[in-house]
Amino acid sequence: MSFLDLKNVTKIYPNGTKAVHETSLSVDEGEFMVFVGPSGCGKSTLLRMVAGLEDITEGDINLDGKLINEVDPSERDVAMVFQNYALYPHMNVYNNLAYGLKNRGIDKETIEQKVNDAAKLLQISDYLQRKPSMLSGGQRQRVAMGRAIVRNPKIFLFDEPLSNLDAKLRIQMRIEIKKLQQKVGVTSIFVTHDQVEAMTLADRLAVINNGIIEQLGTPIEIYDNPKSLFVAGFIGSPQMNFLDGNIKNKTLSAEGFEIKDIDSDFEGEVKLGIRPEHLSQSENSLINLKVDLVEQLGSDNLVYGQLKNKKDFCYRCPGNQTIEKNSNLSLNIENNKYYIFDKSTGKRVN
Amino acid sequence: MKIKPLQIIAHIILILGVLLMVVPIWISFASSSHDSVTILTEGMKFHIGDQLARNYNEVLNEKGGWSEEVTAAKMFINSFIMALGIATLKVVISAMSAYALVYYRFKLAVPIFWLIFITLLVPLEVRIFPSYKIVSDLGLTNSYTGLILPLVASATATFFFRQFYKTIPDELLESAKLDGANAWSFFIDFLVPLSKTMIAAMFIFMFVYGYSQYLWPLIMTTAEEYWTVVMGMKIIYTESYEGVALPRTAERFAYIILSMIPPVLVVVFLQKWFIKGLIQTEK
Ligand SMILES: Nc1ncnc2c1ncn2[C@@H]1O[C@H](COP(=O)(O)OP(=O)(O)OP(=O)(O)O)[C@@H](O)[C@H]1O
Ligand SMILES: [Mg+2]
Numbered sequence: 001m002s003f004l005d006l007k008n009v010t011k012i013y014p015n016g017t018k019a020v021h022e023t024s025l026s027v028d029e030g031e032f033m034v035f036v037g038p039s040g041c042g043k044s045t046l047l048r049m050v051a052g053l054e055d056i057t058e059g060d061i062n063l064d065g066k067l068i069n070e071v072d073p074s075e076r077d078v079a080m081v082f083q084n085y086a087l088y089p090h091m092n093v094y095n096n097l098a099y100g101l102k103n104r105g106i107d108k109e110t111i112e113q114k115v116n117d118a119a120k121l122l123q124i125s126d127y128l129q130r131k132p133s134m135l136s137g138g139q140r141q142r143v144a145m146g147r148a149i150v151r152n153p154k155i156f157l158f159d160e161p162l163s164n165l166d167a168k169l170r171i172q173m174r175i176e177i178k179k180l181q182q183k184v185g186v187t188s189i190f191v192t193h194d195q196v197e198a199m200t201l202a203d204r205l206a207v208i209n210n211g212i213i214e215q216l217g218t219p220i221e222i223y224d225n226p227k228s229l230f231v232a233g234f235i236g237s238p239q240m241n242f243l244d245g246n247i248k249n250k251t252l253s254a255e256g257f258e259i260k261d262i263d264s265d266f267e268g269e270v271k272l273g274i275r276p277e278h279l280s281q282s283e284n285s286l287i288n289l290k291v292d293l294v295e296q297l298g299s300d301n302l303v304y305g306q307l308k309n310k311k312d313f314c315y316r317c318p319g320n321q322t323i324e325k326n327s328n329l330s331l332n333i334e335n336n337k338y339y340i341f342d343k344s345t346g347k348r349v350n
Numbered sequence: 351m352k353i354k355p356l357q358i359i360a361h362i363i364l365i366l367g368v369l370l371m372v373v374p375i376w377i378s379f380a381s382s383s384h385d386s387v388t389i390l391t392e393g394m395k396f397h398i399g400d401q402l403a404r405n406y407n408e409v410l411n412e413k414g415g416w417s418e419e420v421t422a423a424k425m426f427i428n429s430f431i432m433a434l435g436i437a438t439l440k441v442v443i444s445a446m447s448a449y450a451l452v453y454y455r456f457k458l459a460v461p462i463f464w465l466i467f468i469t470l471l472v473p474l475e476v477r478i479f480p481s482y483k484i485v486s487d488l489g490l491t492n493s494y495t496g497l498i499l500p501l502v503a504s505a506t507a508t509f510f511f512r513q514f515y516k517t518i519p520d521e522l523l524e525s526a527k528l529d530g531a532n533a534w535s536f537f538i539d540f541l542v543p544l545s546k547t548m549i550a551a552m553f554i555f556m557f558v559y560g561y562s563q564y565l566w567p568l569i570m571t572t573a574e575e576y577w578t579v580v581m582g583m584k585i586i587y588t589e590s591y592e593g594v595a596l597p598r599t600a601e602r603f604a605y606i607i608l609s610m611i612p613p614v615l616v617v618v619f620l621q622k623w624f625i626k627g628l629i630q631t632e633k
Pocket of ligand 1: 013014015017018019037038039040041042043044045046193
């Protein structure tokens with residue numbers, strides 16, 4: 001059994017909303033697991049069940065070899081960082097960090113030692129006497145992290161902790177969280193709907209949709225090998241291009257071109273997925289793109305345009321290529337990196 | 351700094367308001383420092399006279415009542431104890447029952463809340479006979495317990511605490527839980543400090559309420575040693591009609607001034623909390 005084990009966990013809220021469907025998942029000790037998915041898919045619910053803040057309707061959760069379904073949150077030895085930080089407004093930073101330790105009856109000197117260590121680690125030593133209302137967003141974020149770290153819990157839970165920060169600080173904190181987790185080595189679950197955050201932080205990633213884990217794996221596995229239409233569309237930025245198509249006798253006819261000898265026995269209506277970065281310009285082209293707009297990111301250019309049948313399409317090329325508006329590009333798929341999904345079920349078929 | 355006409359008007363209104371509040375008190379105080387005869391013949395005074403110490407000493411220490419056993423000082427102490435007991439218990443009980451109503455999501459929370467709220471419609475004066483019956487059956491007449499107990503339930507304070515607790519975000523409770531707080535420590539470590547201002551305000555209101563009770567102590571007490579200030583006020587006004595002596599007007603003013611001191615002390619003592627809460631809104 002792994003460190004954290006969810007077995008057929010289901011959550012139905014009292015009003016009848018089924019937020020999580022029979023989800024099974026295991027997280028290894030020291031692993032950084034990320035739950036990613038669109039708003040309302042049940043990420044927070046799943047996390048809160050691990051924390052003990054929501055009852056489990058059905059299924060079992062084991063933490064460190066112990067069934068915790070009925071264990072009170074205060075006894076679970078988990079720490080959580082909330083989206084709005086939930087710092088204790090009437091306590092100064094020191095007491096915010098110390099409160100959890102005091103409740104466990106730890107002696108004063110040890111508390112002071114631990115708080116100071118955590119504060120140093122998070123570079124908040126200078127603010128220990130301040131109230132949370134006198135801190136900036138980033139500093140509050142650190143205090144919230146400090147409060148989690150100082151207790152040395154079995155598991156860290158993060159519920160979109162970066163979404164209240166501005167873009168730059170967000171990236172900075174993201175890197176810090178990752179570094180910190182590696183340094184402290186605590187098992188962590190991080191919830192986000194930002195796929196870049198998910199990709200960069202995760203050791204493993206659970207892509208959740210409608211209360212179901214669609215795919216579980218390392219970020220690269222999921223990026224390279226999405227198992228469903230939803231995952232393919234959700235992971236990757238800019239989004240994967242999808243074209244309608246049809247397979248007959250191992251030949252796929254998409255909108256305006258054909259691919260022969262595909263690696264699938266499937267026959268029928270499909271969606272063809274091509275990532276913008278898996279295309280290159282070449283003579284014997286498959287796809288013709290009429291350029292509408294070029295976004296220059298410096299390192300890359302994002303080229304938005306339309307196919308012959310007016311379908312929107314995106315192509316990503318190195319930033320040193322100059323591409324004119326209204327020009328026509330002939331594009332080819334690199335190394336046969338395309339994905340075919342059954343149109344009716346959304347399942348991958350190649 | 352430029353002063354705008356509007357500001358001048360605002361200040362004039364405020365100053366008038368202050369005068370309206372302060373002048374009667376000053377007149378009472380000034381008049382309490384004269385001879386009763388002077389007041390009776392010359393009317394109320396604006397300046398301090400020479401009888402200050404004598405009048406106050408007399409009011410505080412002269413024994414009064416039918417059996418000539420109770421002093422005004424004793425009455426002040428009684429009232430103070432009664433008001434303190436009522437205010438403290440009211441605040442404690444209301445804060446705790448509001449806590450139960452908001453944080454323990456049992457089925458009957460809403461009906462129970464309305465039941466508590468309805469008691470606003472039956473103040474003590476309405477239920478005075480049943481209340482008296484119960485207290486006297488319990489053998490609590492002529493005791494501080496009897497003076498305080500029937501007045502400690504408060505729908506108003508419960509309501510205010512409930513509304514306040516409802517504005518406290520759920521995450522605070524959740525993160526306190528994860529930090530190992532139990533029901534009791536959440537109340538003591540979070541709700542009480544967060545509602546400090548509220549507690550101070552409620553305490554002041556309830557203290558004044560308890561201090562100004564008249565009917566209940568009148569019915570409750572037969573022994574003079576439990577008489578309260580407001581009862582004394584009645585006595586000091588009626589007493590002169592019984593005797594042949596002149597009405598003791600100056601002493602009456604002294605009594606009034608003295609009777610204001612306990613509530614003023616409470617306000618002065620609590621205002622630091624009160625104002626801190628008002629200017630420093632804690633997010
Ligand atoms: N207390 C509740 N009572 C009833 N339904 C709820 C409750 N909390 C959440 N839900 C519903 O459960 C579903 C999952 O909610 P959840 O908060 O887990 O979503 P989420 O993935 O965290 O979304 P977001 O990214 O917006 O935070 C949603 O459809 C939501 O409306
Ligand atoms: Mg959420």
